[in-house]
Amino acid sequence: MANAKRCSHCGAVFPGNLNVCPYCGRKYKKPLSSRWWFIVLMIVGGLFLIMLIGTLLGELGKPDVRSPEEIAETEYMEVTVDDLYDALLANQLAAEDTYVDAFVAVTGELSYIDANGEYIKISGSTYDMMCDIETTEVLDKVKTLVIGDTITVKGQIKSIDSLGYYMDIEGIE
Numbered sequence: 533m534a535n536a537k538r539c540s541h542c543g544a545v546f547p548g549n550l551n552v553c554p555y556c557g558r559k560y561k562k563p564l565s566s567r568w569w570f571i572v573l574m575i576v577g578g579l580f581l582i583m584l585i586g587t588l589l590g591e592l593g594k595p596d597v598r599s600p601e602e603i604a605e606t607e608y609m610e611v612t613v614d615d616l617y618d619a620l621l622a623n624q625l626a627a628e629d630t631y632v633d634a635f636v637a638v639t640g641e642l643s644y645i646d647a648n649g650e651y652i653k654i655s656g657s658t659y660d661m662m663c664d665i666e667t668t669e670v671l672d673k674v675k676t677l678v679i680g681d682t683i684t685v686k687g688q689i690k691s692i693d694s695l696g697y698y699m700d701i702e703g704i705e
């Protein structure tokens with residue numbers, strides 16, 4: 533049937549020149565998907581969704597870097613690499629409780645500089661910890677250091693496992 537319409541109420545198919553369904557007597561309504569405003573709504577909604585997803589992905593991709601103001605206001609817990617490992621060896625669970633997410637100023641000896649500029653390691657008497665370089669300011673500072681220097685690394689401890697501590701660096705002194 534050319535230009536046939538399908539009744540949205542009873543589902544019957546009838547000639548396209550009729551505006552009332554001859555089977556159930558209800559007025560013919562265009563299906564939602566062929567109304568102009570529905571199509572516009574879908575396009576706008578779709579674009580909005582794409583933007584939203586893009587924004588969320590952008591946020592996820594960003595390193596978790598705090599502003600200089602936030603950093604300046606932070607009171608860092610002063611510890612040494614040995615303090616951290618003594619705590620870890622004594623009780624890993626308690627160490628996790630105390631130090632994960634804590635802002636610390638850790639003093640130790642610079643023992644390793646990653647050639648890709650992704651991290652450094654600082655050592656105590658026995659163990660060393662991984663410190664991630666997150667900003668170009670920190671990277672520039674690292675370029676001026678020498679293995680064996682005693683440094684204080686300020687930042688946030690991100691995690692602990694049986695191998696040690698992992699932190700993000702906010703500054704080095």
Ligand SMILES: [Zn+2]
Nearest residue numbers: 539542553556
């Ligand atoms: Zn009908």
